[in-house]
Amino acid sequence: MTAPIETTSASAEAQPEAVLAGAGRSQIEGRSLGQIAWTRFKRDKAAVAGGIVVVCLVLMAALAKPIQAVFDLDPNKFNQDLVDPALQAPKGPWGGMSWEHPLGVDPGFGRDLLARVIEGSWVSLLVAVGATLVSVLIGVILGVVAGYYGGWVDSVVSRLMDTFLAFPLLLFAISLSASVQDGFWGLTGLPLRIAVLIFVIGFFAWPYIGRIVRAQTMSLREREFVEASRSLGARGPFIIFRELMPNLVAPILVYATLLIPTNILFEAALSFLGVGIAPPQASWGGMLTDAADRYEADLQYMFVPGLAIFITVLAFNLLGDGLRDALDPRSK
Amino acid sequence: MSDDATDLTKRTDAPATTEPLLKVEGLVKHFPIKKGVLQRTVGAVQAVDGISFDVRQGETLGVVGESGCGKSTMGRLITRLLEPTGGRIEFEGKDITHLSVGEMRPLRKDVQMIFQDPYSSLNPRHTIGTIVGAPFRLQGVTPEGGVKKSVQDLLSLVGLNPEHYNRYPHEFSGGQRQRIGIARALALKPRLVVADEPVSALDVSIQAQVVNLLDDLQDELGLTYVIIAHDLSVIRHVSDRIAVMYLGKIVELADRQPLYERPMHPYTKALLSAVPVPDPRRRQSARASRILLRGDVPSPISPPSGCRFHTRCWKATAVCKSTEPPLVELAPSHRVACHHPENAPDQVPTDTEPLAGTPAEDAREVPAADGAPPG
Ligand SMILES: Nc1ncnc2c1ncn2[C@@H]1O[C@H](COP(=O)(O)OP(=O)(O)OP(=O)(O)O)[C@@H](O)[C@H]1O
Ligand code: SF4
Ligand SMILES: [Mg+2]
Numbered sequence: 001m002t003a004p005i006e007t008t009s010a011s012a013e014a015q016p017e018a019v020l021a022g023a024g025r026s027q028i029e030g031r032s033l034g035q036i037a038w039t040r041f042k043r044d045k046a047a048v049a050g051g052i053v054v055v056c057l058v059l060m061a062a063l064a065k066p067i068q069a070v071f072d073l074d075p076n077k078f079n080q081d082l083v084d085p086a087l088q089a090p091k092g093p094w095g096g097m098s099w100e101h102p103l104g105v106d107p108g109f110g111r112d113l114l115a116r117v118i119e120g121s122w123v124s125l126l127v128a129v130g131a132t133l134v135s136v137l138i139g140v141i142l143g144v145v146a147g148y149y150g151g152w153v154d155s156v157v158s159r160l161m162d163t164f165l166a167f168p169l170l171l172f173a174i175s176l177s178a179s180v181q182d183g184f185w186g187l188t189g190l191p192l193r194i195a196v197l198i199f200v201i202g203f204f205a206w207p208y209i210g211r212i213v214r215a216q217t218m219s220l221r222e223r224e225f226v227e228a229s230r231s232l233g234a235r236g237p238f239i240i241f242r243e244l245m246p247n248l249v250a251p252i253l254v255y256a257t258l259l260i261p262t263n264i265l266f267e268a269a270l271s272f273l274g275v276g277i278a279p280p281q282a283s284w285g286g287m288l289t290d291a292a293d294r295y296e297a298d299l300q301y302m303f304v305p306g307l308a309i310f311i312t313v314l315a316f317n318l319l320g321d322g323l324r325d326a327l328d329p330r331s332k
Numbered sequence: 333m334s335d336d337a338t339d340l341t342k343r344t345d346a347p348a349t350t351e352p353l354l355k356v357e358g359l360v361k362h363f364p365i366k367k368g369v370l371q372r373t374v375g376a377v378q379a380v381d382g383i384s385f386d387v388r389q390g391e392t393l394g395v396v397g398e399s400g401c402g403k404s405t406m407g408r409l410i411t412r413l414l415e416p417t418g419g420r421i422e423f424e425g426k427d428i429t430h431l432s433v434g435e436m437r438p439l440r441k442d443v444q445m446i447f448q449d450p451y452s453s454l455n456p457r458h459t460i461g462t463i464v465g466a467p468f469r470l471q472g473v474t475p476e477g478g479v480k481k482s483v484q485d486l487l488s489l490v491g492l493n494p495e496h497y498n499r500y501p502h503e504f505s506g507g508q509r510q511r512i513g514i515a516r517a518l519a520l521k522p523r524l525v526v527a528d529e530p531v532s533a534l535d536v537s538i539q540a541q542v543v544n545l546l547d548d549l550q551d552e553l554g555l556t557y558v559i560i561a562h563d564l565s566v567i568r569h570v571s572d573r574i575a576v577m578y579l580g581k582i583v584e585l586a587d588r589q590p591l592y593e594r595p596m597h598p599y600t601k602a603l604l605s606a607v608p609v610p611d612p613r614r615r616q617s618a619r620a621s622r623i624l625l626r627g628d629v630p631s632p633i634s635p636p637s638g639c640r641f642h643t644r645c646w647k648a649t650a651v652c653k654s655t656e657p658p659l660v661e662l663a664p665s666h667r668v669a670c671h672h673p674e675n676a677p678d679q680v681p682t683d684t685e686p687l688a689g690t691p692a693e694d695a696r697e698v699p700a701a702d703g704a705p706p707g
Contacts, residue, residue, distance in 0.1 A: 228453055233440040247456065
């Protein structure tokens with residue numbers, strides 16, 4: 001178990017003198033805050049579970065194509081023989097569940113739902129992670145600059161954040177998705193859709209990260225180690241990258257992890273509204289739309305993408321909360 | 333004062349070269365107060381308001397005063413972490429008052445600062461090696477034997493285990509962290525070290541150790557110190573001269589011995605009476621002569637007219653309220669800004685009527701009684 005490690009960490013924090021007194025110990029290497037956070041994280045069962053699920057999801061998304069090939073799962077193969085055309089529902093109980101189709105088939109065309117969930121996972125995660133990276137990039141740059149330099153720079157950035165937060169994002173997303181023509185930015189079809197979604201979601205979520213980074217920067221800037229650095233002749237960029245950034249990595253990581261599930265939901269919502277990923281490409285939001293049209297005939301269909309979204313969002317949230325507790329226990 | 337005898341002999345040879353290392357004239361720092369959407373300036377915090385002093389090569393100048401009187405601001409001005417509003421700062425004869433960040437950069441080797449809070453002055457994400465080695469990197473200096481060896485030498489110099497190079501600040505106690513801060517300040521062999529309340533965040537039991545370390549390092553490295561403190565007890569044994577600040581002004585500036593034995597400014601006297609007396613036989617009389625200052629320090633946004641101390645001074649008269657007393661030399665190298673000083677001739681003997689509403693009768697001012705019968 002982890003017990004022996006825990007005791008070392010507790011004593012290292014509580015009584016630095018005691019550790020230093022035992023200078024005869026062969027191991028002199030200090031325990032970084034990262035190592036301490038890792039010990040703390042490992043103790044949090046929910047976070048570890050969330051982390052394991054996230055790793056599995058990411059593997060599933062990254063390896064979607066090979067998995068489909070190996071297990072002979074084709075997300076777009078019609079199996080009209082499995083669907084009852086009169087009822088517009090899969091033949092057989094439980095939405096057509098069988099050994100061949102463990103999660104059943106879709107009521108319209110008899111496509112395998114497991115294959116479609118796997119296919120949807122990479123779309124969902126790609127859009128959510130991509131959008132998060134866009135937000136983090138914009139949010140961190142503007143947040144740090146505003147927080148560190150203050151004054152009019154801060155005023156401008158803060159107003160910008162307010163504007164973006166007040167923007168009717170959904171309307172914008174709908175109109176943009178509708179108006180983007182095929183062949184924009186040299187992209188077509190699915191890649192274009194994904195690019196538009198990443199841009200739209202990422203571009204409007206940055207103020208959430210930006211505000212956190214700005215606030216953290218403002219409090220870090222007042223710490224004496226920044227002044228110490230200045231008194232040695234350091235300038236803005238050095239202070240930002242060498243002194244502030246190492247202290248910002250933890251909060252950025254935490255809030256990025258917590259932004260991913262929000263973005264997954266947002267992508268699903270846009271696809272659900274028909275302005276996200278377009279059929280026949282499988283996506284979780286698209287499957288939900290499809291299921292919503294047919295819930296009277298085949299209620300179970302709805303649960304498949306619903307559960308996929310639920311589990312993913314929950315896992316990312318558990319992981320994010322665990323990271324926050326481990327990296328920054330005071331922020332709660 | 334008997335308990336002082338030992339260090340008096342030690343300090344008599346305090347070097348007193350003529351050319352000052354640092355020369356400050358009429359230094360002013362006002363922080364504008366901005367209000368509203370338009371950020372209009374509606375006033376100013378007069379943190380430092382016209383102070384002049386010299387720091388001589390090799391000496392220790394102690395600066396004392398209550399919280400908020402502008403000591404840290406003064407320290408940040410002379411290390412040029414702040415831009416002065418007015419006045420002049422000369423370091424080794426060179427005017428550095430308005431040097432830009434870039435022009436100041438090479439001079440940073442010579443002027444270093446030790447900070448008050450050992451918990452916020454070290455970056456928690458850097459190892460001790462990185463922290464103490466930062467001066468070399470930032471100034472582009474390659475020390476003999478490499479950065480790592482120099483850092484380890486510095487760690488031994490301040491009494492830390494050089495093997496702890498790879499440890500992080502959170503693994504050290506407050507006193508040890510302050511030693512790390514001292515090692516960083518000394519890395520580039522500065523000429524002048526400004527220490528802003530270097531021990532006030534530490535346990536009383538550790539304060540003396542750190543003060544003694546600073547003292548030893550001064551002898552060893554020939555350093556010049558400006559040490560800031562908020563009471564007179566901490567710097568008693570290390571200062572050669574002491575400046576007493578009140579609300580952004582220097583009210584008394586003297587060599588240590590005369591200042592402790594014959595304080596002239598009533599505020600200095602009040603500060604001195606608050607210094608704990610170690611000898612139990614004399615404690616009784618010391619308690620009797622304790623001067624309790626009434627009220628808080630007035631706001632530096634609108635300081636009192638005339639002498640800024642007149643709202644709390646038990647000797648205040650009409651002239652104190654109307655006219656600001658200049659800082660004048662009333663004894664050899666003993667300067668004081670007071671109309672009615674202690675231990676010196678009254679500057680305005682004609683004005684004797686106590687100011688209405690002053691705490692004259694409340695302040696228990698019993699003659700400091702060395703020969704008074706105990707009990
Ligand atoms: N950056 C700033 N902006 C505005 N006001 C400031 C700033 N820095 C200091 N002040 C004000 O200037 C005055 C003097 O502050 P300073 O920190 O120099 O006092 P101090 O003597 O060091 O006090 P302490 O013993 O509490 O450290 C205070 O009233 C403070 O509020
Ligand atoms: S000038 Fe007047 S008010 Fe000021 S310290 Fe002297 S006696 Fe007191
Ligand atoms: Mg201060």
